[in-house]
Amino acid sequence: MAKQINVFAQNQPGRLERMTEVLLEEGINIRAITISGAEEYGVVKLLVDEPRKAFEALQREGFSAYLKEVIAVVMDDRPGGLHRVCRVLGESGVNIEDAYGFVFQDRRTAILVVEVERLPEAEEILRGRGLELLSDEELYAL
Protein backbone atom coordinates (compact mmCIF):
# COMPACT_ATOMS: atom_id res chain seq x y z
CA MET A 1 0.00 0.00 0.00
CA ALA A 2 1.35 3.41 -0.95
CA LYS A 3 0.79 6.59 1.01
CA GLN A 4 0.30 10.10 -0.19
CA ILE A 5 0.15 13.27 1.88
CA ASN A 6 -2.74 15.63 1.27
CA VAL A 7 -2.18 19.15 2.54
CA PHE A 8 -4.82 21.86 2.86
CA ALA A 9 -3.34 25.16 1.75
CA GLN A 10 -4.71 28.62 1.31
CA ASN A 11 -4.26 29.95 -2.16
CA GLN A 12 -1.84 32.72 -1.38
CA PRO A 13 1.79 33.58 -2.11
CA GLY A 14 4.33 31.85 0.09
CA ARG A 15 2.33 28.84 1.25
CA LEU A 16 3.96 26.36 -1.13
CA GLU A 17 7.30 27.91 -0.38
CA ARG A 18 6.81 27.29 3.33
CA MET A 19 5.55 23.76 2.73
CA THR A 20 8.52 22.78 0.59
CA GLU A 21 10.86 24.44 3.06
CA VAL A 22 9.56 22.15 5.81
CA LEU A 23 10.21 19.14 3.57
CA LEU A 24 13.69 20.40 2.73
CA GLU A 25 14.53 20.82 6.42
CA GLU A 26 13.53 17.20 6.98
CA GLY A 27 15.54 16.01 3.97
CA ILE A 28 12.42 14.66 2.24
CA ASN A 29 12.58 13.82 -1.44
CA ILE A 30 9.46 14.49 -3.50
CA ARG A 31 8.51 11.93 -6.16
CA ALA A 32 5.42 13.65 -7.46
CA ILE A 33 3.23 16.63 -6.64
CA THR A 34 -0.17 17.80 -7.84
CA ILE A 35 -2.30 20.72 -6.76
CA SER A 36 -6.05 20.83 -7.09
CA GLY A 37 -7.54 24.18 -6.36
CA ALA A 38 -10.93 25.49 -5.42
CA GLU A 39 -11.10 29.31 -5.19
CA GLU A 40 -9.30 30.52 -2.12
CA TYR A 41 -7.86 27.17 -1.10
CA GLY A 42 -6.46 24.03 -2.61
CA VAL A 43 -5.20 20.60 -1.75
CA VAL A 44 -1.59 19.75 -2.46
CA LYS A 45 -0.91 16.05 -2.93
CA LEU A 46 2.62 14.84 -2.35
CA LEU A 47 4.27 11.52 -3.01
CA VAL A 48 7.52 11.46 -1.03
CA ASP A 49 10.22 9.03 0.04
CA GLU A 50 9.36 9.15 3.75
CA PRO A 51 5.61 9.81 3.98
CA ARG A 52 5.18 9.42 7.76
CA LYS A 53 8.12 11.67 8.56
CA ALA A 54 6.95 14.30 6.08
CA PHE A 55 3.38 14.12 7.40
CA GLU A 56 4.47 14.59 11.00
CA ALA A 57 6.77 17.47 10.11
CA LEU A 58 4.01 19.28 8.22
CA GLN A 59 1.54 18.80 11.06
CA ARG A 60 4.08 20.04 13.57
CA GLU A 61 4.53 23.18 11.47
CA GLY A 62 0.80 23.86 11.61
CA PHE A 63 -0.28 22.49 8.24
CA SER A 64 -3.53 20.54 8.03
CA ALA A 65 -2.29 17.33 6.50
CA TYR A 66 -3.78 13.90 5.99
CA LEU A 67 -1.93 10.68 5.27
CA LYS A 68 -3.96 9.00 2.58
CA GLU A 69 -3.71 5.49 1.22
CA VAL A 70 -3.52 5.34 -2.56
CA ILE A 71 -2.80 2.74 -5.22
CA ALA A 72 0.42 2.93 -7.23
CA VAL A 73 0.10 0.83 -10.36
CA VAL A 74 3.00 -0.01 -12.63
CA MET A 75 2.30 0.66 -16.30
CA ASP A 76 4.35 0.04 -19.38
CA ASP A 77 5.62 3.31 -20.79
CA ARG A 78 4.16 2.77 -24.26
CA PRO A 79 0.83 3.45 -26.04
CA GLY A 80 -2.04 1.67 -24.29
CA GLY A 81 -0.35 1.44 -20.88
CA LEU A 82 -2.76 3.77 -19.11
CA HIS A 83 -5.70 2.51 -21.11
CA ARG A 84 -5.19 -0.99 -19.78
CA VAL A 85 -5.39 0.12 -16.14
CA CYS A 86 -8.43 2.29 -16.77
CA ARG A 87 -10.23 -0.47 -18.61
CA VAL A 88 -9.76 -2.91 -15.74
CA LEU A 89 -11.11 -0.42 -13.23
CA GLY A 90 -13.92 0.75 -15.50
CA GLU A 91 -15.14 -2.75 -16.25
CA SER A 92 -15.21 -3.51 -12.54
CA GLY A 93 -17.23 -0.39 -11.76
CA VAL A 94 -14.51 1.27 -9.69
CA ASN A 95 -14.68 5.04 -9.89
CA ILE A 96 -11.39 6.94 -10.01
CA GLU A 97 -11.60 10.00 -7.78
CA ASP A 98 -8.23 11.45 -8.63
CA ALA A 99 -5.17 10.22 -10.47
CA TYR A 100 -1.84 11.35 -11.75
CA GLY A 101 1.06 9.63 -13.41
CA PHE A 102 4.78 9.95 -13.79
CA VAL A 103 7.50 8.21 -15.75
CA PHE A 104 10.78 6.87 -14.46
CA GLN A 105 14.07 7.80 -15.96
CA ASP A 106 14.54 4.35 -17.49
CA ARG A 107 11.75 5.36 -19.93
CA ARG A 108 10.26 1.88 -19.64
CA THR A 109 8.21 2.10 -16.46
CA ALA A 110 5.47 4.56 -15.63
CA ILE A 111 3.50 4.80 -12.42
CA LEU A 112 -0.14 5.71 -12.11
CA VAL A 113 -1.29 6.87 -8.70
CA VAL A 114 -5.03 6.47 -8.19
CA GLU A 115 -7.40 7.48 -5.43
CA VAL A 116 -10.52 5.35 -5.30
CA GLU A 117 -13.34 4.97 -2.82
CA ARG A 118 -13.26 1.24 -2.14
CA LEU A 119 -9.52 0.82 -1.98
CA PRO A 120 -9.00 -2.83 -0.90
CA GLU A 121 -11.50 -4.02 -3.50
CA ALA A 122 -9.80 -2.06 -6.28
CA GLU A 123 -6.43 -3.47 -5.30
CA GLU A 124 -7.85 -6.97 -5.45
CA ILE A 125 -9.25 -6.37 -8.92
CA LEU A 126 -6.05 -4.89 -10.31
CA ARG A 127 -3.88 -7.67 -8.91
CA GLY A 128 -6.37 -10.25 -10.22
CA ARG A 129 -5.84 -8.87 -13.70
CA GLY A 130 -2.07 -9.25 -13.46
CA LEU A 131 -1.17 -5.62 -12.74
CA GLU A 132 1.70 -4.83 -10.42
CA LEU A 133 1.03 -2.59 -7.40
CA LEU A 134 3.81 -0.96 -5.46
CA SER A 135 4.16 -0.54 -1.71
CA ASP A 136 5.74 2.55 -0.17
CA GLU A 137 9.08 0.79 0.04
CA GLU A 138 8.99 -0.43 -3.53
CA LEU A 139 7.88 2.94 -4.79
CA TYR A 140 10.77 4.72 -3.18
CA ALA A 141 13.32 2.08 -4.01
CA LEU A 142 12.70 2.71 -7.70
Next chain:
Amino acid sequence: MEGEYWNAEMELLSREEIEALQLRRLRDTLERCERSPFYREWFAAAGFDPSRLRSMSDLRRLPCMDKTTLRGDDPRRFLTVPLDEVVRVHSSSGTTGQATVIFHTAADIEAWAQLVARCMYMTGVRRRDVFQNMMGYGLFTGGLGFHYAAERIGAMVIPAGSGNSKRQIQLMRDFHTTVVHIIPSYALYLLEVFAELGLDPRADTDLRIAFIGAEPHSEGLRKRVEEGYGVRAYNSYGLSEMCGPGVAFECPAQQGMHVWEDSFYLEVLDPETLEPVEAGEEGELVFTSLNREAMPLLRYRTRDLAFVYPGECACGRAHRRISRIKGRSDDMFIVKGVNIFPMQVEKVLLGVLGVGSNYQIVLDTVRSMDEMRVLVEVAGELWRGEVKELNELKRRITDELRQEILVTPRVELVEPGSLPAGEGKAVRVLDRREHAKGVGDG
Protein backbone atom coordinates in the same frame (compact mmCIF):
# COMPACT_ATOMS: atom_id res chain seq x y z
CA MET B 1 -15.12 26.22 58.69
CA GLU B 2 -15.91 26.76 55.04
CA GLY B 3 -19.36 28.06 54.34
CA GLU B 4 -21.33 28.14 51.16
CA TYR B 5 -21.15 31.92 50.83
CA TRP B 6 -18.26 34.34 50.70
CA ASN B 7 -20.46 37.18 51.95
CA ALA B 8 -23.69 35.63 53.18
CA GLU B 9 -24.97 38.96 54.45
CA MET B 10 -24.92 40.55 50.98
CA GLU B 11 -25.57 37.45 48.89
CA LEU B 12 -28.71 36.49 50.82
CA LEU B 13 -30.43 39.88 50.91
CA SER B 14 -34.11 39.72 49.97
CA ARG B 15 -35.47 41.90 47.15
CA GLU B 16 -36.83 44.43 49.67
CA GLU B 17 -33.52 44.54 51.50
CA ILE B 18 -31.60 44.99 48.25
CA GLU B 19 -33.81 47.88 47.20
CA ALA B 20 -33.58 49.58 50.59
CA LEU B 21 -29.79 49.21 50.58
CA GLN B 22 -29.58 50.54 47.02
CA LEU B 23 -31.48 53.69 47.92
CA ARG B 24 -29.23 54.29 50.93
CA ARG B 25 -26.10 53.75 48.93
CA LEU B 26 -27.31 55.84 46.01
CA ARG B 27 -27.91 58.78 48.37
CA ASP B 28 -24.36 58.43 49.73
CA THR B 29 -23.01 58.20 46.19
CA LEU B 30 -24.85 61.34 45.06
CA GLU B 31 -23.64 63.23 48.11
CA ARG B 32 -20.11 62.17 47.28
CA CYS B 33 -20.58 63.20 43.64
CA GLU B 34 -21.24 66.77 44.69
CA ARG B 35 -17.55 67.02 45.60
CA SER B 36 -16.59 66.44 41.96
CA PRO B 37 -16.37 69.42 39.59
CA PHE B 38 -17.74 67.34 36.76
CA TYR B 39 -20.83 66.16 38.65
CA ARG B 40 -21.65 69.58 40.05
CA GLU B 41 -21.91 70.82 36.46
CA TRP B 42 -23.66 67.66 35.30
CA PHE B 43 -26.35 68.03 38.02
CA ALA B 44 -26.75 71.75 37.38
CA ALA B 45 -27.14 71.25 33.62
CA ALA B 46 -29.88 68.66 34.23
CA GLY B 47 -31.57 70.74 36.99
CA PHE B 48 -31.06 67.72 39.25
CA ASP B 49 -31.08 68.17 43.02
CA PRO B 50 -29.64 65.06 44.69
CA SER B 51 -31.10 65.95 48.08
CA ARG B 52 -34.61 65.58 46.65
CA LEU B 53 -34.13 61.96 45.57
CA ARG B 54 -37.02 59.90 46.99
CA SER B 55 -36.77 56.65 45.07
CA MET B 56 -34.41 54.87 42.69
CA SER B 57 -36.59 55.89 39.76
CA ASP B 58 -35.89 59.57 40.53
CA LEU B 59 -32.44 58.89 39.17
CA ARG B 60 -34.01 58.88 35.73
CA ARG B 61 -34.13 62.65 35.86
CA LEU B 62 -30.41 62.52 35.16
CA PRO B 63 -29.24 61.90 31.60
CA CYS B 64 -27.22 58.77 30.87
CA MET B 65 -23.46 58.92 30.58
CA ASP B 66 -21.33 56.93 28.18
CA LYS B 67 -17.74 56.63 26.97
CA THR B 68 -18.08 59.95 25.16
CA THR B 69 -18.94 61.67 28.45
CA LEU B 70 -15.83 60.20 30.04
CA ARG B 71 -13.60 61.14 27.14
CA GLY B 72 -15.09 64.60 26.90
CA ASP B 73 -13.51 65.83 30.12
CA ASP B 74 -10.28 65.63 32.10
CA PRO B 75 -10.67 62.37 34.07
CA ARG B 76 -9.48 64.11 37.26
CA ARG B 77 -12.57 66.32 37.24
CA PHE B 78 -14.69 63.22 37.97
CA LEU B 79 -12.83 62.56 41.21
CA THR B 80 -14.72 62.89 44.49
CA VAL B 81 -11.48 62.57 46.49
CA PRO B 82 -8.14 64.40 46.29
CA LEU B 83 -5.82 62.81 43.74
CA ASP B 84 -3.55 61.82 46.68
CA GLU B 85 -6.10 59.23 47.74
CA VAL B 86 -6.02 57.51 44.37
CA VAL B 87 -3.91 54.37 44.53
CA ARG B 88 -4.56 52.85 41.11
CA VAL B 89 -5.58 53.80 37.62
CA HIS B 90 -7.11 51.39 35.14
CA SER B 91 -8.01 51.97 31.58
CA SER B 92 -10.47 50.25 29.29
CA SER B 93 -9.19 47.95 26.59
CA GLY B 94 -10.00 50.53 23.95
CA THR B 95 -11.42 47.92 21.55
CA THR B 96 -13.87 50.50 20.26
CA GLY B 97 -11.78 53.65 20.26
CA GLN B 98 -9.69 55.75 22.57
CA ALA B 99 -9.17 54.37 26.08
CA THR B 100 -11.11 55.63 29.11
CA VAL B 101 -9.48 56.24 32.47
CA ILE B 102 -10.83 55.01 35.81
CA PHE B 103 -9.35 55.94 39.21
CA HIS B 104 -9.50 53.81 42.36
CA THR B 105 -8.92 54.50 46.05
CA ALA B 106 -7.58 51.76 48.34
CA ALA B 107 -11.17 51.11 49.47
CA ASP B 108 -12.30 50.78 45.83
CA ILE B 109 -9.63 48.18 45.17
CA GLU B 110 -10.61 46.26 48.29
CA ALA B 111 -14.34 46.38 47.48
CA TRP B 112 -13.59 45.15 43.98
CA ALA B 113 -11.41 42.26 45.22
CA GLN B 114 -14.20 41.29 47.63
CA LEU B 115 -16.75 41.27 44.80
CA VAL B 116 -14.67 39.04 42.54
CA ALA B 117 -13.85 36.78 45.51
CA ARG B 118 -17.60 36.45 46.05
CA CYS B 119 -17.98 35.38 42.40
CA MET B 120 -15.17 32.85 42.48
CA TYR B 121 -16.23 31.40 45.83
CA MET B 122 -19.79 31.04 44.56
CA THR B 123 -18.62 28.66 41.82
CA GLY B 124 -16.63 26.57 44.29
CA VAL B 125 -13.13 28.08 44.43
CA ARG B 126 -11.55 27.46 47.86
CA ARG B 127 -8.19 27.89 49.65
CA ARG B 128 -6.85 24.58 48.36
CA ASP B 129 -7.29 25.57 44.73
CA VAL B 130 -4.49 26.53 42.36
CA PHE B 131 -5.58 29.43 40.20
CA GLN B 132 -3.81 30.15 36.92
CA ASN B 133 -4.69 33.63 35.77
CA MET B 134 -4.24 33.69 31.99
CA MET B 135 -5.49 37.23 31.49
CA GLY B 136 -3.40 40.21 30.61
CA TYR B 137 -2.13 42.07 33.65
CA GLY B 138 -1.67 45.79 33.52
CA LEU B 139 -4.16 48.47 32.61
CA PHE B 140 -6.69 45.82 31.56
CA THR B 141 -8.80 44.94 34.62
CA GLY B 142 -9.26 41.24 33.85
CA GLY B 143 -5.88 40.22 35.21
CA LEU B 144 -5.51 42.12 38.48
CA GLY B 145 -9.21 41.89 39.35
CA PHE B 146 -9.12 38.10 39.63
CA HIS B 147 -5.60 38.02 41.02
CA TYR B 148 -6.44 39.96 44.17
CA ALA B 149 -9.71 38.07 44.64
CA ALA B 150 -8.09 34.63 44.45
CA GLU B 151 -5.52 35.74 47.04
CA ARG B 152 -8.30 36.96 49.35
CA ILE B 153 -9.83 33.48 49.15
CA GLY B 154 -6.43 32.00 49.90
CA ALA B 155 -5.98 30.03 46.70
CA MET B 156 -2.49 29.78 45.24
CA VAL B 157 -2.23 32.19 42.33
CA ILE B 158 -0.09 31.66 39.25
CA PRO B 159 0.07 35.10 37.63
CA ALA B 160 0.72 33.60 34.20
CA GLY B 161 -0.65 36.52 32.17
CA SER B 162 -1.74 35.98 28.60
CA GLY B 163 -0.02 34.21 25.75
CA ASN B 164 2.87 31.74 25.49
CA SER B 165 0.66 28.69 25.09
CA LYS B 166 3.21 25.96 25.68
CA ARG B 167 4.35 27.58 28.91
CA GLN B 168 0.73 27.90 30.05
CA ILE B 169 0.29 24.17 29.61
CA GLN B 170 3.58 23.47 31.37
CA LEU B 171 2.48 25.63 34.32
CA MET B 172 -0.84 23.81 34.53
CA ARG B 173 0.97 20.51 34.74
CA ASP B 174 3.80 21.59 37.04
CA PHE B 175 1.57 23.25 39.64
CA HIS B 176 -1.55 21.09 39.22
CA THR B 177 -3.74 24.05 38.31
CA THR B 178 -7.40 23.49 39.21
CA VAL B 179 -8.94 26.83 38.17
CA VAL B 180 -8.18 29.03 35.17
CA HIS B 181 -9.33 32.43 34.03
CA ILE B 182 -9.08 32.58 30.26
CA ILE B 183 -10.48 34.43 27.27
CA PRO B 184 -12.94 32.01 25.60
CA SER B 185 -11.50 32.20 22.07
CA TYR B 186 -8.05 31.58 23.52
CA ALA B 187 -9.38 28.59 25.47
CA LEU B 188 -10.37 26.98 22.16
CA TYR B 189 -7.05 27.81 20.58
CA LEU B 190 -5.20 26.31 23.54
CA LEU B 191 -7.10 23.04 23.05
CA GLU B 192 -5.35 22.75 19.69
CA VAL B 193 -2.00 23.30 21.33
CA PHE B 194 -2.80 20.52 23.82
CA ALA B 195 -3.59 18.25 20.87
CA GLU B 196 -0.36 19.16 19.09
CA LEU B 197 1.56 18.20 22.20
CA GLY B 198 -0.31 14.90 22.32
CA LEU B 199 -2.00 15.86 25.60
CA ASP B 200 -5.63 15.63 26.68
CA PRO B 201 -6.54 18.31 29.22
CA ARG B 202 -9.20 16.01 30.68
CA ALA B 203 -6.66 13.36 31.62
CA ASP B 204 -3.41 15.27 31.78
CA THR B 205 -4.42 18.22 33.99
CA ASP B 206 -6.31 18.72 37.29
CA LEU B 207 -8.52 21.49 35.90
CA ARG B 208 -12.07 21.66 37.27
CA ILE B 209 -13.23 25.27 36.82
CA ALA B 210 -12.73 27.81 34.03
CA PHE B 211 -13.80 31.43 34.15
CA ILE B 212 -14.42 32.68 30.66
CA GLY B 213 -15.07 36.35 30.30
CA ALA B 214 -13.88 39.55 28.64
CA GLU B 215 -15.46 38.50 25.33
CA PRO B 216 -19.11 37.84 24.57
CA HIS B 217 -19.51 34.21 23.58
CA SER B 218 -22.23 31.71 22.82
CA GLU B 219 -23.53 28.74 24.78
CA GLY B 220 -21.95 26.53 22.10
CA LEU B 221 -18.53 27.94 22.85
CA ARG B 222 -19.02 27.31 26.57
CA LYS B 223 -19.94 23.69 25.81
CA ARG B 224 -16.77 23.26 23.75
CA VAL B 225 -14.65 24.59 26.58
CA GLU B 226 -16.43 22.41 29.16
CA GLU B 227 -16.14 19.28 27.06
CA GLY B 228 -12.62 19.95 25.82
CA TYR B 229 -11.16 20.56 29.27
CA GLY B 230 -13.54 18.52 31.40
CA VAL B 231 -14.43 21.55 33.53
CA ARG B 232 -17.41 23.68 34.50
CA ALA B 233 -17.04 26.97 32.68
CA TYR B 234 -18.60 30.08 34.21
CA ASN B 235 -19.44 33.26 32.43
CA SER B 236 -18.21 36.49 33.88
CA TYR B 237 -19.35 40.03 33.16
CA GLY B 238 -17.73 43.30 33.95
CA LEU B 239 -16.44 46.52 32.52
CA SER B 240 -13.56 48.65 33.64
CA GLU B 241 -15.85 51.66 34.13
CA MET B 242 -17.69 49.79 36.92
CA CYS B 243 -14.43 48.28 38.33
CA GLY B 244 -13.79 45.40 35.95
CA PRO B 245 -14.82 41.77 36.39
CA GLY B 246 -17.14 41.16 39.34
CA VAL B 247 -20.16 43.14 38.18
CA ALA B 248 -22.17 40.00 37.33
CA PHE B 249 -21.30 36.33 37.52
CA GLU B 250 -22.82 32.92 37.02
CA CYS B 251 -23.69 30.74 39.99
CA PRO B 252 -23.59 26.93 39.76
CA ALA B 253 -27.10 26.98 38.24
CA GLN B 254 -25.50 28.50 35.08
CA GLN B 255 -28.76 30.25 34.22
CA GLY B 256 -27.71 33.84 33.81
CA MET B 257 -25.27 36.03 35.71
CA HIS B 258 -26.22 37.56 39.07
CA VAL B 259 -25.62 41.30 39.10
CA TRP B 260 -24.32 42.25 42.56
CA GLU B 261 -27.04 44.73 43.24
CA ASP B 262 -25.62 45.81 46.59
CA SER B 263 -22.83 47.45 44.57
CA PHE B 264 -24.48 48.28 41.23
CA TYR B 265 -27.87 49.63 40.28
CA LEU B 266 -28.93 48.10 36.98
CA GLU B 267 -31.33 49.56 34.43
CA VAL B 268 -32.17 47.80 31.19
CA LEU B 269 -33.17 50.38 28.61
CA ASP B 270 -34.29 50.47 25.03
CA PRO B 271 -31.14 51.82 23.31
CA GLU B 272 -33.19 54.09 21.04
CA THR B 273 -35.75 55.62 23.42
CA LEU B 274 -33.82 55.03 26.69
CA GLU B 275 -37.10 53.87 28.25
CA PRO B 276 -36.92 50.84 30.58
CA VAL B 277 -37.87 47.47 29.09
CA GLU B 278 -39.66 44.63 30.88
CA ALA B 279 -37.86 41.66 32.45
CA GLY B 280 -37.21 39.12 29.70
CA GLU B 281 -36.96 41.83 27.06
CA GLU B 282 -33.66 42.69 25.56
CA GLY B 283 -32.17 46.11 26.13
CA GLU B 284 -28.97 47.96 26.87
CA LEU B 285 -27.42 47.48 30.30
CA VAL B 286 -27.02 50.79 32.15
CA PHE B 287 -25.21 50.76 35.51
CA THR B 288 -24.85 53.14 38.44
CA SER B 289 -22.06 52.35 40.88
CA LEU B 290 -23.27 52.30 44.50
CA ASN B 291 -20.07 51.62 46.36
CA ARG B 292 -17.32 53.56 44.65
CA GLU B 293 -15.25 56.31 46.22
CA ALA B 294 -12.86 57.78 43.70
CA MET B 295 -14.97 57.92 40.60
CA PRO B 296 -18.62 56.95 40.91
CA LEU B 297 -20.49 56.66 37.62
CA LEU B 298 -24.19 57.39 37.31
CA ARG B 299 -26.39 55.77 34.66
CA TYR B 300 -23.46 54.62 32.57
CA ARG B 301 -24.42 53.15 29.20
CA THR B 302 -22.46 49.97 28.51
CA ARG B 303 -23.67 49.38 24.91
CA ASP B 304 -24.01 45.73 25.97
CA LEU B 305 -27.32 44.15 25.02
CA ALA B 306 -28.89 41.52 27.27
CA PHE B 307 -32.10 40.79 29.16
CA VAL B 308 -32.95 40.18 32.81
CA TYR B 309 -34.24 36.70 33.59
CA PRO B 310 -37.71 36.88 35.10
CA GLY B 311 -38.25 34.81 38.26
CA GLU B 312 -35.99 33.49 40.98
CA CYS B 313 -32.76 31.58 40.66
CA ALA B 314 -32.47 28.01 41.92
CA CYS B 315 -29.47 29.09 44.02
CA GLY B 316 -31.66 31.29 46.23
CA ARG B 317 -29.84 34.57 45.62
CA ALA B 318 -32.26 37.41 44.95
CA HIS B 319 -29.76 39.49 42.96
CA ARG B 320 -31.23 39.72 39.47
CA ARG B 321 -29.67 37.71 36.65
CA ILE B 322 -28.70 38.99 33.23
CA SER B 323 -28.46 36.85 30.11
CA ARG B 324 -25.37 36.32 28.01
CA ILE B 325 -24.41 39.50 26.22
CA LYS B 326 -25.98 39.23 22.77
CA GLY B 327 -23.54 41.76 21.49
CA ARG B 328 -22.65 45.36 21.93
CA SER B 329 -24.96 47.81 20.32
CA ASP B 330 -21.82 49.21 18.70
CA ASP B 331 -20.67 45.70 17.62
CA MET B 332 -23.72 45.36 15.46
CA PHE B 333 -23.06 45.99 11.80
CA ILE B 334 -25.37 46.47 8.87
CA VAL B 335 -24.87 44.61 5.61
CA LYS B 336 -27.21 45.37 2.73
CA GLY B 337 -29.63 46.90 5.22
CA VAL B 338 -29.72 43.91 7.56
CA ASN B 339 -28.63 44.20 11.22
CA ILE B 340 -26.11 41.51 12.13
CA PHE B 341 -24.35 40.65 15.40
CA PRO B 342 -21.05 38.75 15.37
CA MET B 343 -22.58 36.43 17.98
CA GLN B 344 -25.08 35.16 15.39
CA VAL B 345 -22.22 34.13 13.14
CA GLU B 346 -20.39 32.44 16.00
CA LYS B 347 -23.49 30.48 16.99
CA VAL B 348 -23.78 29.03 13.48
CA LEU B 349 -20.09 28.23 13.12
CA LEU B 350 -19.91 26.38 16.43
CA GLY B 351 -22.76 24.17 15.30
CA VAL B 352 -20.95 22.96 12.18
CA LEU B 353 -18.65 19.96 12.51
CA GLY B 354 -15.30 20.52 10.86
CA VAL B 355 -15.03 24.17 11.85
CA GLY B 356 -11.98 25.11 13.88
CA SER B 357 -11.70 27.55 16.74
CA ASN B 358 -11.39 30.87 15.02
CA TYR B 359 -13.27 33.00 12.57
CA GLN B 360 -13.26 36.55 11.31
CA ILE B 361 -15.84 38.70 9.60
CA VAL B 362 -14.43 41.07 7.00
CA LEU B 363 -16.58 43.84 5.53
CA ASP B 364 -15.54 45.60 2.36
CA THR B 365 -17.03 47.87 -0.24
CA VAL B 366 -16.91 46.24 -3.65
CA ARG B 367 -18.27 48.32 -6.54
CA SER B 368 -20.13 50.49 -3.99
CA MET B 369 -21.86 47.41 -2.55
CA ASP B 370 -21.33 45.84 0.87
CA GLU B 371 -19.43 42.64 0.76
CA MET B 372 -19.39 40.37 3.79
CA ARG B 373 -16.75 37.68 3.95
CA VAL B 374 -16.54 35.14 6.74
CA LEU B 375 -13.11 33.58 7.14
CA VAL B 376 -13.35 30.24 8.90
CA GLU B 377 -10.53 28.08 10.16
CA VAL B 378 -10.85 24.43 9.24
CA ALA B 379 -10.49 21.87 12.05
CA GLY B 380 -7.41 20.07 10.72
CA GLU B 381 -7.90 16.90 12.76
CA LEU B 382 -11.31 16.21 11.22
CA TRP B 383 -10.23 16.61 7.62
CA ARG B 384 -9.79 13.44 5.58
CA GLY B 385 -7.73 15.00 2.84
CA GLU B 386 -10.34 15.68 0.15
CA VAL B 387 -11.17 18.87 -1.74
CA LYS B 388 -14.82 17.87 -1.98
CA GLU B 389 -15.09 17.72 1.82
CA LEU B 390 -13.89 21.31 1.97
CA ASN B 391 -16.32 22.38 -0.74
CA GLU B 392 -19.14 20.66 1.13
CA LEU B 393 -18.16 22.30 4.41
CA LYS B 394 -18.12 25.68 2.76
CA ARG B 395 -21.53 25.13 1.21
CA ARG B 396 -23.03 24.07 4.56
CA ILE B 397 -21.62 27.06 6.41
CA THR B 398 -22.91 29.40 3.71
CA ASP B 399 -26.40 27.87 3.83
CA GLU B 400 -26.68 27.97 7.59
CA LEU B 401 -25.35 31.51 7.81
CA ARG B 402 -27.85 32.66 5.21
CA GLN B 403 -30.69 31.20 7.28
CA GLU B 404 -29.46 32.90 10.45
CA ILE B 405 -28.45 36.35 9.22
CA LEU B 406 -30.59 36.62 6.06
CA VAL B 407 -27.77 37.73 3.80
CA THR B 408 -25.40 35.43 1.93
CA PRO B 409 -21.82 35.99 3.01
CA ARG B 410 -18.81 34.79 1.05
CA VAL B 411 -17.39 32.01 3.17
CA GLU B 412 -13.67 31.35 2.86
CA LEU B 413 -11.95 28.41 4.46
CA VAL B 414 -8.52 29.16 5.87
CA GLU B 415 -5.79 27.12 7.50
CA PRO B 416 -5.90 26.49 11.26
CA GLY B 417 -3.91 29.08 13.15
CA SER B 418 -3.94 31.62 10.32
CA LEU B 419 -6.47 34.00 11.92
CA PRO B 420 -5.59 36.24 14.85
CA ALA B 421 -6.20 34.05 17.91
CA GLY B 422 -7.25 35.52 21.19
CA GLU B 423 -4.10 36.24 23.06
CA GLY B 424 -5.92 39.44 23.86
CA LYS B 425 -9.45 40.03 22.67
CA ALA B 426 -9.84 38.51 19.25
CA VAL B 427 -10.79 40.99 16.54
CA ARG B 428 -13.88 39.34 15.12
CA VAL B 429 -15.10 42.05 12.80
CA LEU B 430 -12.90 43.94 10.42
CA ASP B 431 -14.95 46.71 8.84
CA ARG B 432 -13.03 48.18 5.91
CA ARG B 433 -15.99 49.71 4.14
CA GLU B 434 -15.73 53.21 2.77
CA HIS B 435 -18.60 54.66 4.77
CA ALA B 436 -18.48 55.00 8.56
CA LYS B 437 -20.24 52.41 10.67
CA GLY B 438 -22.95 54.84 11.72
CA VAL B 439 -24.63 52.35 14.02
CA GLY B 440 -25.43 52.65 17.68
CA ASP B 441 -23.02 55.49 18.34
CA GLY B 442 -25.75 57.52 20.00
